[in-house]
Amino acid sequence: MSFAVSNPDLQPLSSPTRMAGPDQAGHSVQLYTDDAFLIDVLMRFIGGAVAAGDSGVVVATRDNHLELEKRLCANGMDMAKAAMQGRYITLDAHETLPKIMVDGTVDEKRFVNAISPVLKQARTAMGNAERPIAVFGELVALLWADAKPLQAIRVEQLWNGLAKSQSISLLCAYPTSVFAHGKDTEPFLTMCGEHSSVVPSESYLGLENDEQRLRSIAKLQQKAEALEKELGIRQSEERFRLLVDAVKDYAIFMLDPAGKVSSWNTGAERIKGYKPSEILGKHFSCFYPEEDVLNGKPHWELVIAAKEGRFEDEGWRLRKDGSRFWANVIISALRDESGRLLGFAKVTRDSSEKMEAQKALQKEVAERREAQRLLHRSETSLRQLSLHLLRTQDEERRRIGRDLHDSLGQYLAVLKMKLESFATFVEPGKDDAAKELNDCIRLAEDSIREVRTVSYLLYPPMLEEMGLESAIQWYLDGFSARSGINTAFVVQPGFGRLPRDFELALFRVLQESLTNVHRHSGSQTAQVRLSMKDGSVVLEVEDAGKGVSPNLLEQSGQDWMGAPGVGVRGMNERMRQLGGRLELASSDSGTRLSAIIPVSAPSSSAPA
Numbered sequence: 001m002s003f004a005v006s007n008p009d010l011q012p013l014s015s016p017t018r019m020a021g022p023d024q025a026g027h028s029v030q031l032y033t034d035d036a037f038l039i040d041v042l043m044r045f046i047g048g049a050v051a052a053g054d055s056g057v058v059v060a061t062r063d064n065h066l067e068l069e070k071r072l073c074a075n076g077m078d079m080a081k082a083a084m085q086g087r088y089i090t091l092d093a094h095e096t097l098p099k100i101m102v103d104g105t106v107d108e109k110r111f112v113n114a115i116s117p118v119l120k121q122a123r124t125a126m127g128n129a130e131r132p133i134a135v136f137g138e139l140v141a142l143l144w145a146d147a148k149p150l151q152a153i154r155v156e157q158l159w160n161g162l163a164k165s166q167s168i169s170l171l172c173a174y175p176t177s178v179f180a181h182g183k184d185t186e187p188f189l190t191m192c193g194e195h196s197s198v199v200p201s202e203s204y205l206g207l208e209n210d211e212q213r214l215r216s217i218a219k220l221q222q223k224a225e226a227l228e229k230e231l232g233i234r235q236s237e238e239r240f241r242l243l244v245d246a247v248k249d250y251a252i253f254m255l256d257p258a259g260k261v262s263s264w265n266t267g268a269e270r271i272k273g274y275k276p277s278e279i280l281g282k283h284f285s286c287f288y289p290e291e292d293v294l295n296g297k298p299h300w301e302l303v304i305a306a307k308e309g310r311f312e313d314e315g316w317r318l319r320k321d322g323s324r325f326w327a328n329v330i331i332s333a334l335r336d337e338s339g340r341l342l343g344f345a346k347v348t349r350d351s352s353e354k355m356e357a358q359k360a361l362q363k364e365v366a367e368r369r370e371a372q373r374l375l376h377r378s379e380t381s382l383r384q385l386s387l388h389l390l391r392t393q394d395e396e397r398r399r400i401g402r403d404l405h406d407s408l409g410q411y412l413a414v415l416k417m418k419l420e421s422f423a424t425f426v427e428p429g430k431d432d433a434a435k436e437l438n439d440c441i442r443l444a445e446d447s448i449r450e451v452r453t454v455s456y457l458l459y460p461p462m463l464e465e466m467g468l469e470s471a472i473q474w475y476l477d478g479f480s481a482r483s484g485i486n487t488a489f490v491v492q493p494g495f496g497r498l499p500r501d502f503e504l505a506l507f508r509v510l511q512e513s514l515t516n517v518h519r520h521s522g523s524q525t526a527q528v529r530l531s532m533k534d535g536s537v538v539l540e541v542e543d544a545g546k547g548v549s550p551n552l553l554e555q556s557g558q559d560w561m562g563a564p565g566v567g568v569r570g571m572n573e574r575m576r577q578l579g580g581r582l583e584l585a586s587s588d589s590g591t592r593l594s595a596i597i598p599v600s601a602p603s604s605s606a607p608a
Contacts, residue, residue: 027160029195030173038173039067042136045171046088047072049134050079055087055122059115060138065090086125089118093138100139106154112162119166132169135159140191144178149187156194251348254334257341259283259302271350273320284346287317289324305331305344314351326355386573394504397458404451404458412451416444453478460507468503469495472510472528483518485526492531502597505574506539509582509595512571513541521545521591536580537599542592571595 032038046056046068058065069079069090082088100111122133137159143152159170172195179188192198251268253261260283264276272279272287279286285298292298292315305311310332317327328349334342419441423434463471469491476487497503510528517526523545531538571593572582580597 026196027156027163027170027194028172028197028199029192030171030199031176032173033176035064035067035175038175039064039071041171041173042068043071043075046134046136047075047077049169050082050088051077053087053126054128054131054134055089055126056082056134056136057089057091057118057122058136059091059093059096060136061093061142064138065092086121089122091118093142097139097142100155101151104148104151106143106151106158108158108161111155111158115162116166119162119168123166130167132167135168135170137170137172140172141174141178144174149191153187153190153194156191160194249349251346253346255284255302255331255344255346257343259285259298259344262343268348271319271325271348272317278320287348289316289318292316301329301331302344305333306341309333317348325350326352383573383577386570394508400458404454408451412444412448416441416448419444463503463507464500467497468506469530471503471507472530475507475510476528479514479518483514485514485518485524487514487526487528490527490529495530495532498537498599502537502578502599505578505597506537506595508574509539509571509593510541512568513593517541517543517545517591521547523590532599535598536596539595540592542590544590547586547588547591 030038030041032041042058042060042064046058049056050072058068060068072079079088083090096114099114100106102110119133119135123129126133137155140152140155143149143155156172159172162168163170174191249267251271252265253268254263256262260281261279262281264274264279268279269275283298285293288298301311301313310330312331313329315327315329316324317329318324328351330347332345332347334345336342419437423437423441460471460474462474472491473489476489479485480487498506514526517523521543523543525544527540527542529538529540529542568582568584575582575595575597578597580595583594583596585592585594
């Protein structure tokens with residue numbers, strides 16, 4: 001906001017040599033340094049009006065009243081007569097001021113009630129409605145001296161309001177001493193803007209000619225413009241200072257070229273713990289840990305900032321109490337228009353929480369990675385154990401099957417031979433003995449057949465000798481005979497041999513699947529399909545039963561003989577070890593299990 005000194009040439013109130021009163025209405029202000037000069041001005045202003053037959057109203061201090069009346073009387077004027085006629089009216093400024101104030105604020109209604117009757121009396125005594133009444137007011141000077149410039153300006157505005165309805169020529173006066181502070185610049189310019197003319201001071205009236213006065217006025221205008229610019233800069237600086245001081249999350253402060261603290265905001269006090277009186281003038285190295293100070297870190301940070309314009313860093317910093325915090329720091333070099341280094345601006349943010357959160361996150365990530373690594377190792381170990389168990393189971397089945405076939409089977413065969421040999425010694429006429437012996441021979445034959453079947457089921461030699469296709473057909477024949485479930489086997493034409501591990505895994509899947517069909521599905525039929533699709537061997541087992549839930553299949557842990565089995569999990573693991581997969585689809589109309597293993601083109605003979 002700018003304030004112009006009105007009445008473009010700052011016209012003086014009157015000539016210093018003329019005693020005549022004001023010729024036209026207006027609102028002027030007189031600046032003065034000496035009280036005697038003010039009395040001289042009032043003698044010409046008020047004395048000229050009264051001498052011309054007009055009225056004068058003086059609102060001044062008692063001392064100025066007495067001095068003015070004394071000087072007028074000394075110049076031959078009868079002020080008592082003028083006062084009796086009502087053309088010279090005086091009001092004590094100190095007594096009038098409280099009458100127009102309410103709670104320290106000038107009240108418009110009270111001001112009008114105090115001044116309007118006096119102006120009316122002066123107008124009546126003068127008897128001329130067109131001539132302006134000469135009015136001098138010292139209320140504003142008292143308010144300004146009492147550090148109430150805004151209230152003084154308010155009085156000036158109220159005088160202007162009265163001047164719109166009444167013809168008055170108003171003079172206000174301010175001693176220049178009340179404008180000694182820089183904070184008065186803005187109110188001073190505002191005050192000047194409320195007047196139609198401003199008379200600089202007694203020095204102006206001492207100038208000899210108009211040219212000198214115009215030069216003085218030009219200088220005054222230049223000074224007013226400079227004050228306005230300075231005020232704008234000062235206001236901008238003040239707003240910026242308030243902004244910086246209001247920031248509490250950042251420590252924002254200035255350093256001189258030597259690195260000493262020259263300003264301090266609220267955020268700096270909160271973060272670092274120092275009050276302004278404790279830190280201003282101290283070197284900023286006190287914020288750094290001892291090891292950084294010994295290494296010269298504060299010094300070379302300023303060197304880099306001065307050379308490159310800015311420096312940014314993250315590291316440990318110290319508070320007043322010695323505690324550490326992790327800080328993000330930016331140092332910016334400040335230079336004037338000529339490039340001269342004026343100092344540094346330093347912005348510091350406490351990033352301890354961020355750093356702790358980052359460390360916690362990194363720790364959590366590391367812990368999760370370690371947990372994943374351990375889990376992977378555990379899974380790998382479990383898979384290796386599972387594979388080992390499956391292989392051990394297969395080997396154990398092979399061993400038991402061979403033992404049953406080679407040991408128990410041979411014993412039973414010898415027993416049958418002994419029984420048959422013994423039967424030759426029994427007399428044909430003894431029917432009971434012959435019958436019992438024949439029963440024993442049949443039992444021996446059944447035992448031999450059952451042992452052979454069990455041994456083949458545990459590890460069918462046909463699987464190794466003739467391949468998966470023949471072993472499946474043999475197994476289905478025996479399964480149908482044992483379970484009463486009709487089976488159908490469809491194999492792709494030209495299906496050859498597979499690697500030994502593949503054939504064994506698929507055969508075990510077939511065994512487990514048909515065991516589940518027999519135990520859980522209630523189906524009277526089962527279809528088995530063996531084919532090659534898209535470079536993979538596919539074994540499918542499908543029933544027409546009530547459907548089996550995956551949980552129930554998972555719990556199936558025994559084969560058709562009641563021996564420990566591995567269920568769906570075991571089948572799945574067998575497929576995974578070979579790079580394959582197990583697919584299970586179950587509904588109310590039946591269940592289909594598919595075992596899929598990627599293989600190369602099948603060979604026509606079994607691998608070694």
